Amino acid sequence: MTPPSRLALRGDLLDFTATPDWGATASAAVRYRPDHWLLIDAGRIVGAQPGAQAPDASWAQFDHRGQLILPGFIDTHVHSPQLDVIASYGTELLDWLNTYTFPAEQRYADAGEAAAGAARFLDALLAHGTTSAVVFPTVHKVSADALFAAAQARGMRLITGKVLMDRHAPDGLRDDVAQAERDCVDLIQRWHGTDRLAYAVTVRFAPTSTPEQLAMAGGLCQSHPGVYMQTHVAENRDEVRWARELFPEARSYLDVYARAGLLNERSVLAHGIWLDDADRAALRDSGAQIAHSPSSNLFLGSGLFDWRAAEAAGAAVSVATDVGGGTSLCQLKSLADAYKVQAMAGQRLTAWKALHAATRGAAQALHLADEIGSLEPGCMADVCVWDWAAGPVAQRRLAVAHDLHEKVFAWMTLGDERNLAATYVAGRRIQA
Ligand code: GUN
Numbered sequence: 001m002t003p004p005s006r007l008a009l010r011g012d013l014l015d016f017t018a019t020p021d022w023g024a025t026a027s028a029a030v031r032y033r034p035d036h037w038l039l040i041d042a043g044r045i046v047g048a049q050p051g052a053q054a055p056d057a058s059w060a061q062f063d064h065r066g067q068l069i070l071p072g073f074i075d076t077h078v079h080s081p082q083l084d085v086i087a088s089y090g091t092e093l094l095d096w097l098n099t100y101t102f103p104a105e106q107r108y109a110d111a112g113e114a115a116a117g118a119a120r121f122l123d124a125l126l127a128h129g130t131t132s133a134v135v136f137p138t139v140h141k142v143s144a145d146a147l148f149a150a151a152q153a154r155g156m157r158l159i160t161g162k163v164l165m166d167r168h169a170p171d172g173l174r175d176d177v178a179q180a181e182r183d184c185v186d187l188i189q190r191w192h193g194t195d196r197l198a199y200a201v202t203v204r205f206a207p208t209s210t211p212e213q214l215a216m217a218g219g220l221c222q223s224h225p226g227v228y229m230q231t232h233v234a235e236n237r238d239e240v241r242w243a244r245e246l247f248p249e250a251r252s253y254l255d256v257y258a259r260a261g262l263l264n265e266r267s268v269l270a271h272g273i274w275l276d277d278a279d280r281a282a283l284r285d286s287g288a289q290i291a292h293s294p295s296s297n298l299f300l301g302s303g304l305f306d307w308r309a310a311e312a313a314g315a316a317v318s319v320a321t322d323v324g325g326g327t328s329l330c331q332l333k334s335l336a337d338a339y340k341v342q343a344m345a346g347q348r349l350t351a352w353k354a355l356h357a358a359t360r361g362a363a364q365a366l367h368l369a370d371e372i373g374s375l376e377p378g379c380m381a382d383v384c385v386w387d388w389a390a391g392p393v394a395q396r397r398l399a400v401a402h403d404l405h406e407k408v409f410a411w412m413t414l415g416d417e418r419n420l421a422a423t424y425v426a427g428r429r430i431q432a
């Protein structure tokens, strides 16, 4: 069914017009427009007006009065095949990969499995309030193909690429430099810039790529301007030790990527817990972003990310679920966990800073702020409608909240996908 070209959603509009300062609960960066119409034409946001000023009959009207309307969340780091290993007991990163994750990823060699898994994964993302994502599939070319095709069918903004790993991985999960390069080039030609899709050169992490493969990956970034790069860095202490042993010539784990030409303004590096000041300066200078994944960091016992130090250094930080290391696809859960991680370091993460990092901040770091992450006219109408409260505890907490930050912080901390009332992608309502 073709969606109506013009639609108007009525509710409490919340987005950001600038970057909130650290620690500020009152912020001019927040744009809160209670009871407004959000106007959408041909899949794009075209304006907003007060609730009392109803648009004319040429606009299909959706009344979400009393509910919160936000830009759809952006998840900057998540693994599609790992829905099968979410909530796996008892291991830290390297054992977790070998025990649970690699065996699950082997299944994606099969095109049918990959297609079914991609559909399941994207439908789940949308059902958790995430409309855009930067995704790891598996080493298999078919797994990236399937994800691109499934995102295209849903009209979603998606960034992904076949995983590169040519060593220290079991049979069925290793590629080789020459074949991997051919596969990447073919996928870039077919998918990069098609509809709302972009390619990411996807190095799993330094330990599973030979220096030759890293050099090939760096070459792909150079010869295909506009492609992204995604990987993991400095997540777990044993992993850091291993990376340093494998690349003794590098100054640090992050420097392995810098030396291979993999650090640039389109690089998305998950975790970055065990970085030093020189690493943070390198992130700032290159324009690369850290995809902070608090749920995963807590679940795998990886460590506590120093967001404040990254902020002070001028390095970009977005927030990610990192499912299946993370235990929920819902970015509200990530943000609640991010608050707790900062609290462990005596820092306080405001709802503004947190929500910005999962919307406009992530969009800016991806150079996509003209398309996603806010309710600004011209952006695609990727929006989610949320109940302010689900259940009597949250309702009571909301009823006694004094100001906007208190209300939104309670929603962010107590809410999850059960609060999600509707998801629109490019102005099309997704049926749950
Ligand atoms: N490092 C290398 N691969 C992975 C992965 O799949 N998940 C996480 N959390 N870290 C990784």
Ligand code: ZN
Pocket (backbone or CB within 6 Å): 077, 078, 079, 232, 270, 322, 325
């Ligand atoms: Zn990950």
